[in-house]
């Protein structure tokens with residue numbers, strides 16, 4: 350093998366960086382295993398570059414379902430690989446490191462969601478409609494009526510009759526964004542958050558925006574600063590037309606069309622690689638250059654090689670859970686533009 354993997358006591362150790370010939374080796378191994386390699390936008394640049402497809406979580410899962418390959422290697426975090434398995438149950442789905450979790454998905458369990466629903470109806474309310482962001486486990490999706498992404502969360506909530514109570518989870522910032530746009534008083538929001546996005550706060554955004562008043566602002570609605578960005582626009586501190594609240598897929602489209610010399614980006618820093626590739630003329634800068642997701646970065650070049658060589662770690666979703674979760678994802682797709690989520 351040309352890749353610089355070391356063997357210690359028979360265990361293949363995953364190096365952090367790609368050695369010479371690594372990309373060619375990955376392509377060869379993928380062909381041998383009849384595998385398609387998918388990489389989320391927050392992956393390390395070398396993983397994004399070697400993948401067959403790079404994108405956001407839902408778009409990648411739909412590619413997985415449509416692919417002819419018998420094996421999907423999902424370079425992302427665990428709930429994303431689960432979503433691919435839900436949409437492509439007949440395929441083998443591998444994640445290069447099964448410990449790559451997500452603090453947002455972990456902020457609510459299926460038991461907590463069942464207890465929330467029970468508490469809600471016990472207090473005299475009619476049964477609520479449960480809307481879950483796609484950053485949730487398969488078990489939580491199975492307890493959900495309809496999923497949403499950051500691109501279509503407003504559309505999904507708007508599709509629910511106005512007199513129905515809605516439980517929205519798990520992200521409080523995305524929930525606040527939806528509530529602001531829909532003006533809906535009967536939207537109940539779970540207080541979950543992603544530690545990476547919550548760390549991009551309003552004070553940092555304000556300082557960066559004031560230092561570069563001509564720059565466009567691309568803000569992911571899961572960010573702690575999404576509210577601040579809208580406030581800044583409302584207060585006239587930044588012209589409203591410069592503030593764009595966008596999913597990661599939306600950011601890529603906007604990157605291709607921006608006429609600005611510089612753009613401040615408020616989301617996980619891995620996204621910058623795709624934005625710079627999409628429009629090399631523009632200076633894309635992070636609002637917080639320490640906003641890196643440690644879980645995403647667990648997918649190292651060595652871990653990807655190991656996944657292809659050893660066929661691990663395989664992702665399993667129990668068929669009943671998968672069927673119920675699939676219903677929630679499909680209802681979202683039927684509502685319209687599914688967008689891409691994170």
Ligand code: SF4
Nearest residue numbers: 451452453543545642
């Ligand atoms: S950036 Fe946040 S929401 Fe995304 S995978 Fe990491 S922990 Fe989860």
